[in-house]
Amino acid sequence: MERTLVLVKPDGVQRALIGEIVSRFERRGLRLVGMKFMQMTEDHAKEHYGEHKDKPFFGELVSFITSGPIVAMVWEGTEAIKRVRRMMGETKPMDSLPGTIRGDYGMDMGRNLVHGSDKPESAAREIRSFFADEELITWSRDTEKWIHDPFSL
Ligand code: IDP
Numbered sequence: 001m002e003r004t005l006v007l008v009k010p011d012g013v014q015r016a017l018i019g020e021i022v023s024r025f026e027r028r029g030l031r032l033v034g035m036k037f038m039q040m041t042e043d044h045a046k047e048h049y050g051e052h053k054d055k056p057f058f059g060e061l062v063s064f065i066t067s068g069p070i071v072a073m074v075w076e077g078t079e080a081i082k083r084v085r086r087m088m089g090e091t092k093p094m095d096s097l098p099g100t101i102r103g104d105y106g107m108d109m110g111r112n113l114v115h116g117s118d119k120p121e122s123a124a125r126e127i128r129s130f131f132a133d134e135e136l137i138t139w140s141r142d143t144e145k146w147i148h149d150p151f152s153l
Pocket residue numbers: 052057061090091109110111112114115116118
């Protein structure tokens with residue numbers, strides 16, 4: 001089981017796509033373990049996107065992600081990190097296949113709607129930076145046996 005951080009960025013919120021995005025992960029069989037509607041501070045955004053601090057688009061990135069409310073979520077499931085990244089599509093919406101979030105709703109890289117952690121170390125760090133332990137709920141669904149094959153590897 002893995003947990004991953006997903007953000008619906010300000011463009012997704014403004015375009016009324018919160019429900020659409022949440023429902024894709026929910027229907028896939030991933031399990032929601034934490035969720036909040038919030039606005040990021042500049043300090044939090046700089047820390048979150050720290051790996052890009054020397055890139056030319058860093059200023060834009062920080063100002064965009066703090067420009068309005070976002071939805072932060074933690075989703076859990078087998079290989080959740082890779083699964084979510086595949087469902088999001090590529091960083092460039094133009095390179096994203098239809099059927100992915102960015103491929104269905106995105107046009108430009110700076111308006112690509114969602115964030116998803118890219119590896120286990122980032123997921124752990126990002127989850128910690130958005131959620132306190134008590135905000136994450138460990139639970140199981142009654143439908144689990146219809147989603148998971150106990151014999152599959
Ligand atoms: P990811 O969101 O697919 O993981 P990253 O490379 O981690 O992509 O970049 C973080 C975010 O920064 C992207 O989602 C995108 O919004 C923005 N970004 C990345 N590269 C560029 C660029 O070359 N120009 C403008 N924005 C960019």
